[in-house]
Amino acid sequence: MSETESPQARISDIFQCRRCGHCCHGETTVSLDREDQERMVAALGMSRQEVSDRYWRITGNTVQMKIVDGHCIFYSENEGCTVHEGRPWRCAQWPLHPSILLDEANFTAIRTSCPGISRELEYDTFCAILQRLQEEHRRLTF
Ligand code: SF4
Numbered sequence: 001m002s003e004t005e006s007p008q009a010r011i012s013d014i015f016q017c018r019r020c021g022h023c024c025h026g027e028t029t030v031s032l033d034r035e036d037q038e039r040m041v042a043a044l045g046m047s048r049q050e051v052s053d054r055y056w057r058i059t060g061n062t063v064q065m066k067i068v069d070g071h072c073i074f075y076s077e078n079e080g081c082t083v084h085e086g087r088p089w090r091c092a093q094w095p096l097h098p099s100i101l102l103d104e105a106n107f108t109a110i111r112t113s114c115p116g117i118s119r120e121l122e123y124d125t126f127c128a129i130l131q132r133l134q135e136e137h138r139r140l141t142f
């Protein structure tokens with residue numbers, strides 16, 4: 001590396017998932033867009049109707065995953081996300097949500113709910129690394 005080159009940003013500099021499952025709990029889940037729905041159907045190897053009947057909660061045009069015992073139907077305490085390859089892109093993006101860059105309050109709220117986000121970094125440093133990662137990856141997912 002030359003002296004003018006800066007080292008590549010690594011996701012692990014700002015985030016390492018602790019597999020606590022907190023983000024898969026709650027009374028609602030993220031919404032699935034059309035691409036998410038197709039990816040999930042393909043990953044599960046079932047018909048769309050079967051996936052819809054077994055796993056989705058549909059309200060008007062909004063498709064979410066069903067909640068069972070206070071968590072997403074795909075969450076397992078032992079295995080974590082059981083539809084990992086077919087999970088919605090918003091799940092794959094969490095917790096490095098773009099809103100972090102807009103407002104420190106968003107950063108604080110997300111860091112409070114996700115123990116995987118670095119506790120050491122100041123907001124500005126965190127944002128600088130996140131911005132570089134976003135520039136290097138078209139869609140930042142984990
Ligand atoms: S809340 Fe954060 S650390 Fe916990 S499972 Fe979700 S992403 Fe990982």
Ligand code: SF4
Binds near residue numbers: 024029065074081091
């Ligand atoms: S799809 Fe997977 S990552 Fe997303 S909420 Fe459900 S269990 Fe969690």
